[in-house]
Amino acid sequence: MHSHLRTALSAALTATLLATVAAAPAEAHGRGGKPGVIALPDGFQPEGIATAGRYAYFGSRATGAIYRADLLDGDGRVFSPATGTPSLGLKVDRRGRLFVAGGAAGDARVIDTRNGRVLARYQFAAAPTFVNDVVLTERAAYFTDSNKPVLHRLPLGRHGALPPADGFTTIPLTGAFQQVGTGVNANGIVRTPDGRALLIVQSNTGTLFRVDPLTGATTAVDVPGHTFTNGDGLLLDGRKLYVVQNRLNQVAVVALNRSGTAGRLTGTITDPDFDVPTTVAKALGRLYLPNARFTTTPTPTTGYDAVAVSAR
Incomplete structure (x- = not known):
């Protein structure tokens, strides 16, 4: 989910636009009357997505605003305002809290999905850093950093209690994972099917x-004859792993063993509406992917959307 940030002037223009302009009507070509394309505000520059029930949450990499869309009719609004820093990887927990990876700001925020209020903020690292994606477990939230070979761990207390501002730890990645000097390194992150470990993709x-x-020790997952170039967001559904390959405009589908040590490629999902999708979430029996449009020069009037496809 890595991208070049816009200039301060452009971000300010976008923030103003988001405060005043609603998204265009969604295109309705999906199953059961649900829209197959969800329109997002012009200039939004989406990257992350999380779903809860009938709603999807999208983060703006330009301004940090969070947009909530109703997946049944496509209506939506900005429900958490611009921060001036990115909002990238997103996850919603069962308590209705949205965990947000802050990209080059090196931070994370936790937002109340009932009212958009920021419940907590954590400053993980200083530049160069790119806090990219997040996964939730019963005991912690783990964030990848595309510019550093580490995971940032945010421990959760009893009943999911959030830690104080300095209550996080940084776990070095060791073993098979080696940081490469150019491009995006650690990116999407999910749990293994058995829940005992984590999976990350190195873009x-x-x-x-x-x-x-616990230790940060890594081993390569054996997927014979296949690598995931431009791998971005990950989604685990049972033992099925979806790997978004952003600039390839496709999603690889992998059948994993329970421990997540090995898998096999079972298919690839493409769609004519894909325009550099970055992340994926599942809701209402479908997969939803925001189009980041990295190959299109962003302006305050550039159109953005998310695409719904069948889960395979």
Whole structure:
């Protein structure tokens, strides 16, 4: 989910636009009357997505605003305002809290999905950093950093209690994972099917890694004859792993073993509406992917959307 940030002037223009302009009507060509394309505000520059029930949450890499869309009719609004820093990877927990990866700001925020209020903020690292994606477990939230070979761990207390501002730890990645000097390194992150470890994709090498969440020790996942070039967001559904390959405009589908040590490619999802999708979430029996449009020069009037496809 890595991209070049816009200039301060452009971000300010976009923030103003988001405060005043609603998204265009969604295109309705999906199953059961649900829209197949969800329109987002012009100039939004989406990157991350999280879903909860009938709603999807999208983060702006330009301004940090969070947009909530109703997946049944496509209506939506900006419900958490611009921060001036990116909002990239997103996850919603069962308590209705949205965990947000802050990109080059090196931070994370936790937002109340009922009212858009920021519940907590954590400053993980200083530049060069790119806090890219997040996964939730019962005991912690783990964030990847595309510019550093580490995971940032945010421990959760009893009943999911959030830690104080300095209550996080940084776990070095060791073993098979090696930081490469150019491009995006660690990116999307999910749990293994058995829940005992984590999986990350390294975008610039196309390699999947299994990570011990306690020690940071990594091993490469054996997917014979395949790598995941431009691998971005990940989604685990049972033992099925979806790997978004952003600039290839496709999603690789991998059948994993329970421990996540090995898998096999079972298919590839493409769609004519894909325009550099970055991340993926599942809701209402479908997969939803925001189009980041990295190959299109962003302006305050550039159109953005998210695409719904069948889960396979």
